[in-house]
Amino acid sequence: MSAADITAEHHDEHHDHGPAKGFTRWLYTTNHKDIGSMYLWFSLAMFLVGGCMALVIRAELFQPGLQLVEPGFFNQMTTMHGLIMVFGAVMPAFVGLANWMVPMMIGAPDMALPRMNNWSFWILPFAFGMLLLTLFMDGGAPNFGWTFYAPLSTTYAPPSVTFFIFAVHMMGISSIMGAINIVATILNMRAPGMTLMKMPLFVWTWLITAYLLIAVMPVLAGVVTMMLMDIHFGTSFFDAAGGGDPVLFQHVFWFFGHPEVYIMILPAFGIVSAIIPTFARKQLFGYASMVYATASIAFLSFIVWAHHMFTVGMPLAGELFFMFATMLIAVPTGVKVFNWIATMWRGSMTFETPMLFAIAFVILFTIGGLSGLMLAIAPADFQYHDTYFVVAHFHYVLVPGAIFSIMAAVYYWLPKWTGHQLNESAGKFHFWMSFIGVNITFFPMHFIGLAGMPRRIPDYALQFADFNAIATVGAFIFGFSQLIFVWNVIQNIRSGKKAEARCWEGAEGLEWEVPSPAPYHTFTTPPKFEGAK
């Protein structure tokens, strides 16, 4: 039984600490809750923009032949969809959740570096504004895939690539500052009594994620800077004709890119590790092993990058090393899944919306993990590589993985943010539509991938037609059911039954000790954390 000793009278003692009025509240705010909200709204907006691009892609792929868009524009859509979803939707959503929840979970009054927090956020709208404006430039938006392999993204790129590079630099600065802030907050501002091994798992996973971000975002900045030099300043990092090496690009990119994959999933592990115990009314099984598994996954993420490049013609020894290292990741990941199931085992479960999303996360993420294990087998990967099988795999870990965990988190903590109880029927409707839609969309992609359909093509051979049509139907179901989510969130902000401080029966942790909605300032004096984990 965790508990915190809250002195009731500490809130809002100073009348001047309420939010400012009008737009400047948001522009100048240094409040972690305001900034968390802005991150989440921004992420939602990007999710919808990136989703519309996905629907353009799926609509074009509904039938063989070119109907709606030209191949050049199709490539811009796949590229922008990937960039916006990765950097604009998933990452800011997790940062938003960290902003809202980490201080409340560790009993801190705010983030350690509040002004930098404001700056980290306000960089993003400009970075993505610029990235989106490339759609209207001569030659169009970036069209070389979100992995932007050189020399397609250098010598052969549209002029807008320079704006893309600048946007990536800005996103990187934002992410690094956000990560530093989270590390500083967690390491310095925990309530008395909260040792590292008593922190909620969401805090742990974010701490590790933040270190990953600090380690690899500079690598991304480096690789785009090398591109910039190749494009504008006559260097030949990636140009074979000048003695450069196009494969070097891929090594540097994936040295960033693989940890990036875990940046997008570790916080999800933390969320699910918070939600399942709540609705199973049972303590998380294997807390320590969860922490060690997370750390192992983070470590392994640095030594498996070249499994994205099994077909580039690496030496045999490299191929074998990356195959074995990649297979190893299945072990800590498996431990996590087993722990979640052991947490559910002999619990007393109820299935409110957050729990539904969390369980769907465990099931569908596991399916994505299993196809990942198949992809780790290098000889078989030669057949899977760059086909729709890969598309199915990473969408399984990112959509019903990362995105479902974010939705689970929003539904779970929304009563804490707004002070209103969840509209369960709308939430469940959203869940089931999303669940059905996501599986209709992505499950058939396994089949068309195995049958030989390459990814990133605007048109395909006739034998892929049926499953593509099904996937498109699923995508539209999934896409439009997100409007239920938007409606539900807005309704919840505007009205609803009053939520109690501990609005879920089995919820544990400091965030449930403060009233709902959480006051503008929480824990201005540190609570005493007594809970044994």
Add this chain to the structure above:
Amino acid sequence: MEIRKSILRGSLLGALATPSAAFADWGINMPVGVTEISRSVFSLHMTIFWVCVAIAVVVFGVMFYSMFHHRKSRGAKSAHFHENTTVEVIWTVIPVAILVAMAVPSAATLIEMYDPSDAEIDVQVTGYQWKWKYDYLDEEISFFSNLSTPRDAIYNAEQKGQNYLLEVDNHLVVPVDTKIRFLLTANDVIHSWWVPDLAVKKDAIPGFINEAWTIIERPGIYRGQCTELCGKDHGYMPVVVEAVSKQDYAAWVAKTKAEASAKADLANKSWTLDELMTEGEQVYLKACAACHQPNGEGLPGAFPALKNSPIAVGDVAAHIDIVVNGKPGTAMQAYKDQLSAVEMAAVITYERNAWGNNTGEAVTPSQIADMSWDMDRLMAVGEEAYLKACAACHQPNGQGIPGAFPSLVGTDIVKGDIAAHIDIVVNGKAGSAMQAFKDQLSPEEIAAVVTYERNAWGNNVGDSVKPSTVASWNGGGK
């Protein structure tokens, strides 16, 4: 959930009940393929697939059991355990064991795939935006393989054929039961050459040469595609491999070589503007229209228009140069390795006269051929030809043998009128030892040797002769 599971179950039953070749038509599984390697890969794939299915059944089974029985609405009370080291160790060790069991056969197959030694045929595969080029290194056969699906089929204006987007003009023809090594590279961006039935997928990277190999066991036509995003028409560069018996392969090699020399002869035919326009339109649609568009208007910002462009209506030499040599640093490729002189002449003529450009100019194949004869090449070939045909008399240092054979160093014939110089080499000098070389040397060699003589040994006249000038000498010259 139910939908997903039933699809999954359908696929599992399919995989169990039917030989893979039959359900390949349904397009739900990897093809078994026609090589030993592809069968190993397929069996690895199916093994790991069943391992995953087994894990999923156990994990999800426990989970669903728990979700059903351990729910509050059924009166379940939560237990209090939250740790068990034994269990943790067990579910760490079992996955490790499974992984080791999978790693061994995977490594074995991988090692085999990495052994291209003892290949009997070497084929160089070069990726271009957006087509493949195949060079048979032992046979001097070389050709491009372009998508042959009509544009109207892509734009839904006509029926799509059975092999829609998986058909090309020239198949990669190879013999069965022969170890074929592929040497993969690219001319512009990274491509990836994939034939599922051979289980060969390897990136084609500019500046690199990657190796892959196969031994095909059954004659047939095997289709694949480029699998690395390579720009606008990435979806339109299929791979078609045609495996034939060894006898048929030998016959194909002979026929292809004969056709190649017949095609070379076309360059010597005299072409009318109309013929060039007809040929040029076809070449344009095949090689140029993807970027510059069939109407010549390009794609603003990405690919420039040709209609009324300074290149297409301006100086013809600049136009020929950009087509032959490309424009480095842009997507404009050098077509000298992709198109024959006839095709380049035709397409340039077409571009200069289509869409209202109407310059009225015809470019001949020999003008194109001249492009490849720059000073360096003329001098190099010229030296070789000189040593072969001239040095016996005029001596390697050009100084001749006084009294018998005149010197070529600083003398009137090599420093004076170039026409007289060409004429004496082509037609000889009656009544002297100077022979007519028109029947002994090719026009290229004559052009080269004349250029060499005018610039070697300190002559440094600086002018040069193009092969087309020599070729037309007998008719048009003196």
